[in-house]
Amino acid sequence: MSLSVKEVRKALSAKGSLLLVEAIPGIRYGEVVEVTLGTGETRLGQVIDVSRDVAVIQVFGGVSEVNTKAARVRFRGETLRIPVSLDMLGRIFDGLARPIDGGPPILPEDWADINGAPINPASREPPSEFIETGISAIDGLFSIVRGQKLPIFSGAGLPHNRIAAQIVRQARVRGKGEKFAVVFAAIGVTYEEAYFFMESLRRTGNIENIVAFINTAASPVIERIAIPRVALTTAEFLAWKYGMHVLVVMTDMTNYCEALRELSAAREEIPGRRGYPGYMYTDLATIYERAGRIRGKDGSVTQMPILTMPDDDITHPIPDLTGYITEGQIVLSRDLHRKGIYPPVDVLLSLSRLMKDGVGPGKTREDHYQVFMQLIAAYTEGQYLRELSAIVGTESLSERDKKYLAFADLFERRFINQGEYERRTIEQTLDIGWELLATLPEEELKLISVENIKKYHPKYRRKSKGE
Amino acid sequence: MVKGRIWRISGPLVVAEQMHGSMVYEVVYVGEERLIGEIIGMQGDRAFIQVYEDTSGLRVGEPVEGSGDLLSAELGPGILGRVFDGLQRPLSDMELIVGPFVERGVKLPSLPRDKKWVFRRNTNLRVGDKVRPGDVLGTVKETELVLHKIMVPPNVHGTLVEVAGDGDYTVEDAIGYVDVGGGRKVELKLMHRWPVRKPRPYLSRLEPTEPLIIGQRVLDMMFPIARGGKAAVPGGFGSGKTVLLQTMTKWARTQINIYVGCGERGNEMADALHSFLKLKDPESGRPLAEKAVFIANTSNMPVAARETSVFLGVTIGEYFRDMGYDVLMVADSTSRWAEAMREISARLEEMPGEEGFPAYLGSRLAEFYERAGRVKCAGSPERTGSLTIVGAVSPPGADFSEPVTQNTLRYIGTLIALDVALANRRHFPAISWLISYSLYVETLARWWEKRFPNWKAMRDEALEILQRENELMEIVRLVGPDALPDSDKLLLDAARMIREDFLQQNAFHPIDAYCPPEKTVGMMEVILTFYHEARKALEAGVPLEKIRALPVRAKIARMKEVEYDKFPSVKKELLKEIHESINSLIGGGAAA
Numbered sequence A: 001m002s003l004s005v006k007e008v009r010k011a012l013s014a015k016g017s018l019l020l021v022e023a024i025p026g027i028r029y030g031e032v033v034e035v036t037l038g039t040g041e042t043r044l045g046q047v048i049d050v051s052r053d054v055a056v057i058q059v060f061g062g063v064s065e066v067n068t069k070a071a072r073v074r075f076r077g078e079t080l081r082i083p084v085s086l087d088m089l090g091r092i093f094d095g096l097a098r099p100i101d102g103g104p105p106i107l108p109e110d111w112a113d114i115n116g117a118p119i120n121p122a123s124r125e126p127p128s129e130f131i132e133t134g135i136s137a138i139d140g141l142f143s144i145v146r147g148q149k150l151p152i153f154s155g156a157g158l159p160h161n162r163i164a165a166q167i168v169r170q171a172r173v174r175g176k177g178e179k180f181a182v183v184f185a186a187i188g189v190t191y192e193e194a195y196f197f198m199e200s201l202r203r204t205g206n207i208e209n210i211v212a213f214i215n216t217a218a219s220p221v222i223e224r225i226a227i228p229r230v231a232l233t234t235a236e237f238l239a240w241k242y243g244m245h246v247l248v249v250m251t252d253m254t255n256y257c258e259a260l261r262e263l264s265a266a267r268e269e270i271p272g273r274r275g276y277p278g279y280m281y282t283d284l285a286t287i288y289e290r291a292g293r294i295r296g297k298d299g300s301v302t303q304m305p306i307l308t309m310p311d312d313d314i315t316h317p318i319p320d321l322t323g324y325i326t327e328g329q330i331v332l333s334r335d336l337h338r339k340g341i342y343p344p345v346d347v348l349l350s351l352s353r354l355m356k357d358g359v360g361p362g363k364t365r366e367d368h369y370q371v372f373m374q375l376i377a378a379y380t381e382g383q384y385l386r387e388l389s390a391i392v393g394t395e396s397l398s399e400r401d402k403k404y405l406a407f408a409d410l411f412e413r414r415f416i417n418q419g420e421y422e423r424r425t426i427e428q429t430l431d432i433g434w435e436l437l438a439t440l441p442e443e444e445l446k447l448i449s450v451e452n453i454k455k456y457h458p459k460y461r462r463k464s465k466g467e
Numbered sequence B: 001m002v003k004g005r006i007w008r009i010s011g012p013l014v015v016a017e018q019m020h021g022s023m024v025y026e027v028v029y030v031g032e033e034r035l036i037g038e039i040i041g042m043q044g045d046r047a048f049i050q051v052y053e054d055t056s057g058l059r060v061g062e063p064v065e066g067s068g069d070l071l072s073a074e075l076g077p078g079i080l081g082r083v084f085d086g087l088q089r090p091l092s093d094m095e096l097i098v099g100p101f102v103e104r105g106v107k108l109p110s111l112p113r114d115k116k117w118v119f120r121r122n123t124n125l126r127v128g129d130k131v132r133p134g135d136v137l138g139t140v141k142e143t144e145l146v147l148h149k150i151m152v153p154p155n156v157h158g159t160l161v162e163v164a165g166d167g168d169y170t171v172e173d174a175i176g177y178v179d180v181g182g183g184r185k186v187e188l189k190l191m192h193r194w195p196v197r198k199p200r201p202y203l204s205r206l207e208p209t210e211p212l213i214i215g216q217r218v219l220d221m222m223f224p225i226a227r228g229g230k231a232a233v234p235g236g237f238g239s240g241k242t243v244l245l246q247t248m249t250k251w252a253r254t255q256i257n258i259y260v261g262c263g264e265r266g267n268e269m270a271d272a273l274h275s276f277l278k279l280k281d282p283e284s285g286r287p288l289a290e291k292a293v294f295i296a297n298t299s300n301m302p303v304a305a306r307e308t309s310v311f312l313g314v315t316i317g318e319y320f321r322d323m324g325y326d327v328l329m330v331a332d333s334t335s336r337w338a339e340a341m342r343e344i345s346a347r348l349e350e351m352p353g354e355e356g357f358p359a360y361l362g363s364r365l366a367e368f369y370e371r372a373g374r375v376k377c378a379g380s381p382e383r384t385g386s387l388t389i390v391g392a393v394s395p396p397g398a399d400f401s402e403p404v405t406q407n408t409l410r411y412i413g414t415l416i417a418l419d420v421a422l423a424n425r426r427h428f429p430a431i432s433w434l435i436s437y438s439l440y441v442e443t444l445a446r447w448w449e450k451r452f453p454n455w456k457a458m459r460d461e462a463l464e465i466l467q468r469e470n471e472l473m474e475i476v477r478l479v480g481p482d483a484l485p486d487s488d489k490l491l492l493d494a495a496r497m498i499r500e501d502f503l504q505q506n507a508f509h510p511i512d513a514y515c516p517p518e519k520t521v522g523m524m525e526v527i528l529t530f531y532h533e534a535r536k537a538l539e540a541g542v543p544l545e546k547i548r549a550l551p552v553r554a555k556i557a558r559m560k561e562v563e564y565d566k567f568p569s570v571k572k573e574l575l576k577e578i579h580e581s582i583n584s585l586i587g588g589g590a591a592a
Ligand SMILES: Nc1ncnc2c1ncn2[C@@H]1O[C@H](COP(=O)(O)OP(=O)(O)OP(=O)(O)O)[C@@H](O)[C@H]1O
Pocket: A155, A156, A157, A158, A159, A160, A161, A162, A190, A192, A193, A195, A196, A308
């Protein structure tokens, strides 16, 4: 490969994170370049447009201090690759996979292209293994399965990181002792957030199962474009090479999208909605689609990206495009948070699309799906009556309506609310659900089959126990 | 062939020079790896090429070679039950060669080359006969569900000079020759090729007078789609587009279904493939995959191929239509295709239209939807076929005023508008009865009324009740339900029954996933009968609480779960119980 290394000694112009150089023959689209500054510092970059005359280079680290006269640009002849190895477990890296924990460099087992390759849709195995997180709101209502991509839509100041940490701490697939790993990518977050996460991971005691990539708010913006891909490349290596079940937590994807917008503006592209580039859907898809299971392979990649919705607006392009790609979303509610409910999961806006394949007889329990539907329906009714009674008062409500009102409160306090260190089994979760449903008239339970009512409704259970 | 060189590479767009003599839409091979691309514009000797594979690693100066051909589909036996990418490469064959990740530069035949098919020749056809495009030469029973008709390809006219007898042939074996005049003979095979951007010819268009029965109550009863019609399904994320499109391809009464996943999720595709193998055709008990074709170009696969995946789907659809079949093609999602168009257009530095989409967005959508239709097929024997197209639209922020939704509305006959608010309340399918419409209602009413005389009247009444509910709810929100007279409260009850016990239909319920037309109409009849009888009771002075307490209401709510063959008797009992219980309320002195 060294024969193909080419070098240009003069840049035409530098702006934002882009460097324009005179093209020389043989430059490859997408290849990696090393930009050496007058000071001797070297930065990595990538060719994002090339013609006979000009090559446009996106420089990781930005072009500050680049002297167009003194810079040297070396073309490496290959696309961006990172070293991957099992030894990465337990280590901390920056956004380009360079160790930042003071430990030794990684001896690569392999070099992997950070863009990965799309999984052949015909080779995918539909995800169906239930992951028990021990959190009722998630396990009972928005179950996660291995190979799913399920984001948390949060807002500034909401406890998304605590929830993600709890999931990482508690998640397990029941009855299986398989190899499990967590890949954590901190994208442009505050030092506190990164620290909080690392601490809580460390406290779980199995730090050797975790690979962390950290790009704090102070790190170069452009590295944020690379970091999710670097993290996923590592996750894929662990999953597909070593058969591990990898959970990838990425926070905060909003910072990633901001970086993408910045880059697009530097390229002088026509801006789309709210200034984000028109190809943001496709760009995000090349990240989120790297979750899944592959037929005939042991491992899996499950993604839990976290993003903060600007101004809590779910129609903002960042949550909107994410929702169009991921398999559902867990939305946090500021109202519930204010009420002191933890985790403050907005039940009506949240959804897990792969839930139906992961629950039911043999997986969780036969009544799971029906209980879920009935709880949601009852809570929806309760919410509606809450709004109504705010206007007309509770006096005009019927007995039935009052029961629904009470149900909505109970549901929030008993079912959704739980301790940050409390782990509930799926049976406990469903039983709490039944306890609440039992406060409603039995004929209201239209979404539950008669058999399941007879089997699980506390009224009949008590009777059969009494006998 | 034209041979040029790469001059510029910008993502999926490659500009090549020295391309004199190439034509727009010609397929070209780009670079040393011979990536597949298509010329989308020419300027002097420069060709603008959209490349259907990842362009990373290409260098300026690498060769570009013309093929002389337009981008074409291979049509013939071996197409059913398979998954293709946007270039019609069979993805399961690709897996065998390169493993579970999609790689570029892989060249694969679309149809299996070594498989032999049992060909039965059309005995009405003799050597010396004049043949025209569409004439059926014979048949191959490709799957238990589908008899694949082998037709004279479009553009071939002449005298049949040789035709093979019954026997086993591969798609490339000659099964006959046609003398097309001028001393030229054209070889006939089980397979032929057709350019995907070019509509296949037919004799004449027919009026869409037959409904496409889908088994979804809200569609069959309220917003029907005609065979050969066009429908769009816009809706925000999670509103149920994919589930609805998959449900249609599972249950719609068609002979062939084509599912195009265009810029959407890989797991969804995998799920569709698996469930089509598992689910059985209701009539024959065979796996649904036997009458289906899948085209998968997921969101992380090259963007330019989204366009080819849509046109490939339509072309395969027309091919089966030409055999005289009723075909349904669904595309999920046309917005992703439009976005790919926008990206290429931006790289071409074309003048952007609304929201950056190219000015030709509308005409490109029209080219797609206009290929739907019910037609008298070309060739003999005489036959009619239909191609119905349903496209999902993914409007940003669920805002229907955006260009893709608005341009689509200009070409479609049924709007199936999905409402995120309904989906959040778990009202599925989340089809808004206030926004959706069907232009086919009047024409299709004739078909329905021959079988169910009150179809139209019931439909209109139900929609009116829902409309009235919407008005009344505004009052309720201001002053509470108590302020309404009992007659309005009863109407609200009826509206609720229509919504919950009729419109809502769980796509994953073992029985309710599919609802045959008899049951659909029957359920509506029961609900409306209850409403009419209850109104009578109210007028006779029976208090509303008494009506609300009737146990028959709970039974009505469980009609959905009744198996199809038991439904007629259940319906009879329900109607009887409604009449009797209301009469006893009226007569039994319940009236104050
Ligand atoms: N280092 C930490 N140690 C313990 N808890 C923490 C830590 N950092 C954050 N938290 C918890 O997470 C919650 C949210 O933190 P924080 O205020 O950083 O949210 P945020 O979403 O990052 O807000 P913003 O985006 O406005 O910075 C806090 O209520 C706190 O309980």
